[in-house]
Every structure is written in C-alpha cells, then in structure tokens.
Amino acid sequence: MFHSRWRLALAPLALVGAAWLAASMPAAEGAPVDFKFREAAINAAGVQGMADLRGKPILIDFWGKN
Amino acid sequence: MPASIKVQEQFGDDVQVIFVECQGTEKNTYEAFAWKMKWMGNNAIWTNERVIPTVGRGLPEVALIGVDGTVLLQGYPGDFGKELEETLAAEVKKSKDAPAGTPATLKKAWASFAKGDLGGALAECDKVGGDDGAKARSEMVARTEARIARVERMLAAGDLAEADELVGALQKSCKPVAELAPKVAELATKLGASELAAEREAAKAWSSFSNKVAKDKPFDAGNVKKAEGIAEKHKGTKNGARAAHFVELSKINLNR
Numbered sequence: 001m002f003h004s005r006w007r008l009a010l011a012p013l014a015l016v017g018a019a020w021l022a023a024s025m026p027a028a029e030g031a032p033v034d035f036k037f038r039e040a041a042i043n044a045a046g047v048q049g050m051a052d053l054r055g056k057p058i059l060i061d062f063w064g065k066n
Numbered sequence: 067m068p069a070s071i072k073v074q075e076q077f078g079d080d081v082q083v084i085f086v087e088c089q090g091t092e093k094n095t096y097e098a099f100a101w102k103m104k105w106m107g108n109n110a111i112w113t114n115e116r117v118i119p120t121v122g123r124g125l126p127e128v129a130l131i132g133v134d135g136t137v138l139l140q141g142y143p144g145d146f147g148k149e150l151e152e153t154l155a156a157e158v159k160k161s162k163d164a165p166a167g168t169p170a171t172l173k174k175a176w177a178s179f180a181k182g183d184l185g186g187a188l189a190e191c192d193k194v195g196g197d198d199g200a201k202a203r204s205e206m207v208a209r210t211e212a213r214i215a216r217v218e219r220m221l222a223a224g225d226l227a228e229a230d231e232l233v234g235a236l237q238k239s240c241k242p243v244a245e246l247a248p249k250v251a252e253l254a255t256k257l258g259a260s261e262l263a264a265e266r267e268a269a270k271a272w273s274s275f276s277n278k279v280a281k282d283k284p285f286d287a288g289n290v291k292k293a294e295g296i297a298e299k300h301k302g303t304k305n306g307a308r309a310a311h312f313v314e315l316s317k318i319n320l321n322r
Contacts, residue, residue: 032134033131039115041111041113041115042093042113043111043112045109045216045223046216046219047082047111047216050131051212052212052215057133057160058083059070059074059131060128061083062086062116062126063068063085064087064091064125065099
C-alpha cells in the first residue's frame with residue numbers, strides 16, 4: 001500500500017524526466033536531427049524546431065557569454 | 067563579430083544560424099549581450115537549449131546540419147579550415163536542387179518546387195506517378211504545410227512583416243493547389259484584417275527601430291528613449307511589448 005502511493009506520487013516526475021531525456025537525447029548516428037524548442041527561442045520568427053527548417057542547411061554555434 | 071553572424075548575413079534566408087548559449091547565462095542577459103555586441107538585426111535564432119549535444123571539451127563549437135537533416139560536421143571551428151565554408155556552400159546549392167537519390171524523372175518537379183511553382187511541381191509528380199512520384203509529392207506538401215504553420219505562429223507573435231512576405235510567396239506557390247490554397251487564402255485574409263491595424267502599425271515602428279539600432283549603439287540613451295516612446299505609443303500590442311522588453315534589456319548590468 002505504502003509503495004503504491006509512492007509510485008503514484010512519483011509517476012508525474014518520471015514522466016517529466018522521460019520527456020526531458022527524450023528532448024536531450026542525441027540523434028542516432030546518421031539520423032536526421034529531430035528537435036523542438038521547449039521555450040520560444042529569441043528571434044525565432046515562427047520556428048519551433050528542426051521540422052520547420054527541413055531542406056535548409058543549419059549552422060549551430062555553441063557559445064558562452066563569459 | 068562571430069563568423070556565424072557573418073554567415074547569417076551573407077546567406078540570408080538560405081541558411082539558418084542558431085546560437086546556443088552554453089554557460090548557463092540567463093536568457094535576458096545573453097539577449098542583452100547580443101544586442102550590445104551588435105549581433106542582432108539578422109535572421110539568427112538565439113537559445114540556451116542544446117539542439118544537439120556538444121562533442122568538444124570547450125567553446126566555441128559549431129555544427130553543420132545538412133539539407134537532409136543530419137549532422138555533417140561538428141567540433142572546434144578552427145579545426146575545419148575551409149571545409150566548413152565549402153560544405154556550407156555546397157549544402158546551400160543542394161537546398162535548391164532535388165534531394166539526394168531523387169530519380170531523374172522527378173528532377174523537373176523539384177526544379178519547379180525550388181522556383182516556388184508548387185502547382186507545376188505536384189502536377190509533374192502526379193505525371194511520374196508510382197511510389198517515387200507519391201513520395202516526392204508528399205515531401206513537397208509537407209514542406210509547404212510547415213511554412214503555412216509557421217505563418218500562423220508569426221501571426222500569433224505579431225511578426226507581421228515576415229508573415230506578409232511568406233504569405234505572399236505561398237499565395238503565388240499554392241494558388242493552383244486545391245488542397246492548400248484555401249488555408250493560405252484564410253491566412254491572407256487574417257493578415258489583412260482591420261483588427262490587426264494597431265499591431266501592424268506597432269510592427270512597422272518596432273521593425274524600423276530595431277533594424278536601425280541593431281548595428282549602431284543599440285543601448286545608447288537616445289535609442290532607449292525612442293524604444294520607450296514606441297512601447298508607450300503601442301501599448302497593448304505584441305510589438306509594443308517588444309519595445310518595452312528592449313528597454314528592460316538595456317538596464318541589465320552585463321559586467322556581472
């Protein structure tokens with residue numbers, strides 16, 4: 001009984017964790033990148049993710065403000 | 067100026083540059099920093115979400131995703147020499163051609179699609195028929211539907227100039243296509259609606275201001291004052307809110 005309650009309480013957390021992991025997982029080698037922004041990006045002009053950019057080359061620049 | 071900004075400004079809409087801040091800087095802070103450094107005023111997108119995982123041990127790092135959606139190059143930019151530039155130019159060229167592996171019979175269809183003639187392209191796909199024709203048709207419709215969905219989001223966000231431009235191209239492209247033309251016509255009607263008049267005026271003011279100041283001391287007191295004026299005059303609109311957000315960004319201490 002005690003364990004079932006804990007399981008129920010933790011279920012939403014597990015779902016959130018799974019969703020987060022899925023969004024962070026690298027694309028399989030050679031597979032197209034499938035990514036959707038969780039939060040609206042700056043200057044996105046309607047772009048929500050990679051699906052909106054299909055057929056166009058994308059240059060990703062990883063940088064740091066500091 | 068980062069080389070990627072130059073790439074975005076050189077290639078315009080043919081390439082999408084995405085800047086990913088990786089040091090945990092707060093969103094408003096790195097946006098303010100990008101304004102201050104005069105990196106805004108182009109199509110580059112800014113985020114702190116890693117579109118793909120990084121592979122190196124430090125920054126900067128770049129990744130090039132090709133027209134087929136796969137990662138072609140990734141690593142420290144200095145290690146690539148001319149390879150990055152050349153691969154990017156080749157991908158831009160490919161983006162205007164038929165996808166790799168397209169049968170010769172469908173090259174004409176893809177050429178029409180690249181020119182914005184969706185009606186002609188689909189007619190050509192139907193003429194070729196079979197699995198290949200159906201596959202090409204489905205891909206062309208999917209790409210066009212993605213653009214239509216993007217217009218809807220631009221409209222919702224108040225990006226009216228960008229929405230006008232895209233709807234104009236879609237109207238021309240989709241006119242003879244019965245399955246898509248009504249949706250595009252509906253968007254064009256929404257864009258021309260009188261209820262959008264205030265937003266349209268605000269969009270014009272914000273766009274003119276932001277393009278002007280992006281490369282010229284954005285946060286100078288005079289410019290901030292102008293932004294305050296736009297925010298006040300266009301209060302209640304999405305573009306007025308953008309001007310107010312710009313004013314808030316100008317107050318952020320970037321030396322912390």
